Amino acid sequence: MAPVPISLIKVGHIDDVQELRKAKPTTIPERFVRDRTERPVPATTLSQSSSIPIIDFSKLIKGNKEEFHNEILQLAAACEEWGFFQVINHGVDLNLLESIDKTAMEFFMLPLEEKQKYPMAPGTIQGYGQAFVFSEDQKLDWCNMFALGIEPQYIRNPKLWPKRPANFSETVELYSKEARKLCQNLLKYIAISLGLKGDVFEKLFGVAVQAIRMNYYPPCSRPDLVLGLSPHSDGSALTVLQQRKGYSVGLQILKDEKWVPVQPIPDALVINIGDSIEQVLTNGKYKSVEHRAVTHKEKDRLSIVTFYAPSYDVEIGPMQELVDENNPCKYRRYNHGEYSKHYVTNKLQGKRTLDFAKTQASNSNKESPLSTPPWGNHN
Numbered sequence: 001m002a003p004v005p006i007s008l009i010k011v012g013h014i015d016d017v018q019e020l021r022k023a024k025p026t027t028i029p030e031r032f033v034r035d036r037t038e039r040p041v042p043a044t045t046l047s048q049s050s051s052i053p054i055i056d057f058s059k060l061i062k063g064n065k066e067e068f069h070n071e072i073l074q075l076a077a078a079c080e081e082w083g084f085f086q087v088i089n090h091g092v093d094l095n096l097l098e099s100i101d102k103t104a105m106e107f108f109m110l111p112l113e114e115k116q117k118y119p120m121a122p123g124t125i126q127g128y129g130q131a132f133v134f135s136e137d138q139k140l141d142w143c144n145m146f147a148l149g150i151e152p153q154y155i156r157n158p159k160l161w162p163k164r165p166a167n168f169s170e171t172v173e174l175y176s177k178e179a180r181k182l183c184q185n186l187l188k189y190i191a192i193s194l195g196l197k198g199d200v201f202e203k204l205f206g207v208a209v210q211a212i213r214m215n216y217y218p219p220c221s222r223p224d225l226v227l228g229l230s231p232h233s234d235g236s237a238l239t240v241l242q243q244r245k246g247y248s249v250g251l252q253i254l255k256d257e258k259w260v261p262v263q264p265i266p267d268a269l270v271i272n273i274g275d276s277i278e279q280v281l282t283n284g285k286y287k288s289v290e291h292r293a294v295t296h297k298e299k300d301r302l303s304i305v306t307f308y309a310p311s312y313d314v315e316i317g318p319m320q321e322l323v324d325e326n327n328p329c330k331y332r333r334y335n336h337g338e339y340s341k342h343y344v345t346n347k348l349q350g351k352r353t354l355d356f357a358k359t360q361a362s363n364s365n366k367e368s369p370l371s372t373p374p375w376g377n378h379n
């Protein structure tokens with residue numbers, strides 16, 4: 001199938017949810033109203049009995065032998081059973097967490113004309129707007145997003161780096177450096193928890209791809225009808241998510257077919273295993289779990305998300321050490337750049353993007369419908 005040029009994608013009018021909320025606080029356009037089966041259930045009926053594991057990073061870097069061993073076991077269980085955990089004592093400067101939060105909020109509070117100087121073109125995923133919208137009949141998320149490619153440099157589009165607020169770029173750079181270090185360290189301990197050498201992922205990944213996405217969810221008069229962010233799993237190796245303190249609980253993860261809310265812990269970061277990498281490299285041992293965001297009637301919410309993935313030229317597939325007759329190979333080998341292209345040119349739809357990598361999936365070799373490079377179009 002020949003690739004479809006970006007100019008042919010017709011997404012129709014996409015309301016900016018902040019503006020919509022200001023102008024018509026109780027109107028929910030049809031494009032935001034979810035089918036009954038997709039709608040969020042009231043908070044009271046959500047699974048309250050369980051919460052995602054907590055990993056104390058300080059025990060991994062400076063704990064005694066016993067503490068280290070225990071924390072590695074906790075980490076293995078978290079990745080295997082949940083695919084999500086919250087990390088405390090992570091070592092990222094807490095002032096930097098505050099600054100990125102403040103800077104992102106200042107950006108979202110700018111007038112629309114200012115934010116629209118950095119538009120996310122249809123079919124691309126960097127800039128301000130709604131990502132992953134490919135058709136006029138696709139349901140929209142109750143969210144404004146701003147995303148930037150960070151590393152390697154060639155995925156950056158300098159025209160999309162905001163001039164206001166004044167310290168935006170500097171703060172994103174500082175934060176991203178810290179987030180990168182955290183991802184590298186976590187991957188080291190994740191490798192150890194799998195019984196592998198600590199540097200196995202670092203060696204395999206080459207110069208890792210890193211991106212940042214800020215998601216702003218204004219309050220919504222009918223949180224029961226809309227979704228803040230459609231269910232999906234992340235295409236990264238690892239994702240670091242920062243939730244704003246004191247704001248609404250919005251992130252939910254699918255566990256045993258029930259949506260479990262992720263309660264913010266002050267100063268903690270939420271980490272999740274991304275599908276293409278951990279699921280593929282570990283042959284399904286570590287889970288990349290479906291998650292979504294819901295909205296709140298009165299409160300807004302901000303999340304700041306770092307995606308960390310292998311270099312686009314790297315070929316990945318299940319690691320030999322994790323395949324045997326009891327756990328036969330579930331995924332084929334593929335080039336991560338190809339997978340990224342597949343991921344960013346398809347709408348968010350649960351774990352469907354991972355079909356690309358399955359050994360027996362009938363669609364595993366389908367060409368992606370768009371001709372965009374995975375980091376978006378720079379024109």
Ligand SMILES: COC(=O)C(/C=C/C1=C(C)CCCC1(C)C)=C/O[C@H]1C=C(C)C(=O)O1
Pocket residue numbers: 125126131147148149150155209210211212213232234235236237307308309310339340341343344374375376
């Ligand atoms: C929901 O996931 C994403 O939005 C996402 C996007 C990442 C990217 C950018 C915002 C700009 C630069 C390219 C990149 C694709 C990294 C997730 O990141 C994952 C998905 C893939 C594929 C990946 O490599 O990282």
Ligand SMILES: O=C(O)CCC(=O)C(=O)O
Pocket residue numbers: 213215229234241250251291292293302303305
């Ligand atoms: O806002 C959230 O909590 C979810 C964000 C998310 O899953 C993403 O950006 O990929």
Ligand SMILES: [Fe+2]
Pocket residue numbers: 232233234239291
């Ligand atoms: Fe996500």
